[in-house]
Amino acid sequence: MIDVVLPCLNEAAALPAVLAGLPDGYRAIVADNGSTDGSGDVARAHGAHVVAVPQxxxxxxxxxxxxxxxxxxxCFADADGSFDLTQLPRVADPVLARHADLVLGRRRPRTAAAWPAHARLANAVLAWRMRSNLRVAIHDLGPMRAARRDALLALNLRDRRFGYPLEMIVAAARAGWHVGEVDVDYAPRAEGTRSKVTGTVLGTARAVRDMSKVLAR
Structure with a gap:
C-alpha cells in the first residue's frame, strides 16, 4: 500500500472524482486544513483517511x-482535480525501484486554461534558480511527487506555508538525493473549486514570497 497525501482546503466539489481515480494499492490521506464546505465528510464517504489539521x-x-x-x-498531490491520480505510479515506481530518491511530476497542461501564465512564469523562474543554484535538473516544482517517508522525515522540513514543496526539493538536493522528473497531465481545477495559489496573481505572489524565503535560508 502506498499512501497519497492530499492537502485540502474546501475541495468538496473535487474530491469524489479525485478519490475515484486512485489506482489499486494506493490509499488517500486527506489532510483537511480547516475546510468549511464539508470536505472531510466527503473524503470519508469516499474511503479516504482524513486528518484534521488546525494549523x-x-x-x-x-x-x-x-x-x-x-x-x-x-506520494503527494493536489486535491483540486487538476491531476489524474491514475498516473501516480509514474512518480512512485522510480522510488520503489530505487532509481530515484524524490520524483516530481512535470506538469504538461491539457489546455491553456489549466496553468495561468503568471503561475507558469513564477514556477519556471523558481525551477531555473534550482537548476542554477543547486544543480537539480528539474523544470517544474511538481506538486505530484513521491519519496520514502522515513527519508522525508529525516529532512526535518520546517516551512508550514507555501514554501514547503520547495523546501523539500532544496533539502533533498543538499542531502545528496537523486531527484528525478517525469511527465504528468495537468488539467483545469474541478468546477466549483477555487485556487488558493495559481488562480490569482496575489495567490501566486504569496507562494513565490514563501518559496523565496526558503531559497534565502
Whole structure:
C-alpha cells in the first residue's frame, strides 16, 4: 500500500472524482486544513483517511499528512482535480525501484486554461534558480511527487506555508538525493473549486514570497 497525501482546503466539489481515480494499492490521506464546505465528510464517504489539521498553511497540511502516513513510499498531490491520480505510479515506481530518491511530476497542461501564465512564469523562474543554484535538473516544482517517508522525515522540513514543496526539493538536493522528473497531465481545477495559489496573481505572489524565503535560508 502506498499512501497519497492530499492537502485540502474546501475541495468538496473535487474530491469524489479525485478519490475515484486512485489506482489499486494506493490509499488517500486527506489532510483537511480547516475546510468549511464539508470536505472531510466527503473524503470519508469516499474511503479516504482524513486528518484534521488546525494549523493553517499548505505545508502544515502536507506535513500532517506525511506524519499520518504509514507506507514506506509516500506520494503527494493536489486535491483540486487538476491531476489524474491514475498516473501516480509514474512518480512512485522510480522510488520503489530505487532509481530515484524524490520524483516530481512535470506538469504538461491539457489546455491553456489549466496553468495561468503568471503561475507558469513564477514556477519556471523558481525551477531555473534550482537548476542554477543547486544543480537539480528539474523544470517544474511538481506538486505530484513521491519519496520514502522515513527519508522525508529525516529532512526535518520546517516551512508550514507555501514554501514547503520547495523546501523539500532544496533539502533533498543538499542531502545528496537523486531527484528525478517525469511527465504528468495537468488539467483545469474541478468546477466549483477555487485556487488558493495559481488562480490569482496575489495567490501566486504569496507562494513565490514563501518559496523565496526558503531559497534565502
Amino acid at each position: 493553517r498553511g499548505f505545508g502544515a497540511a502536507a506535513h500532517a499528512g506525511l506524519l499520518a502516513a504509514t507506507s514506506d513510499v509516500v
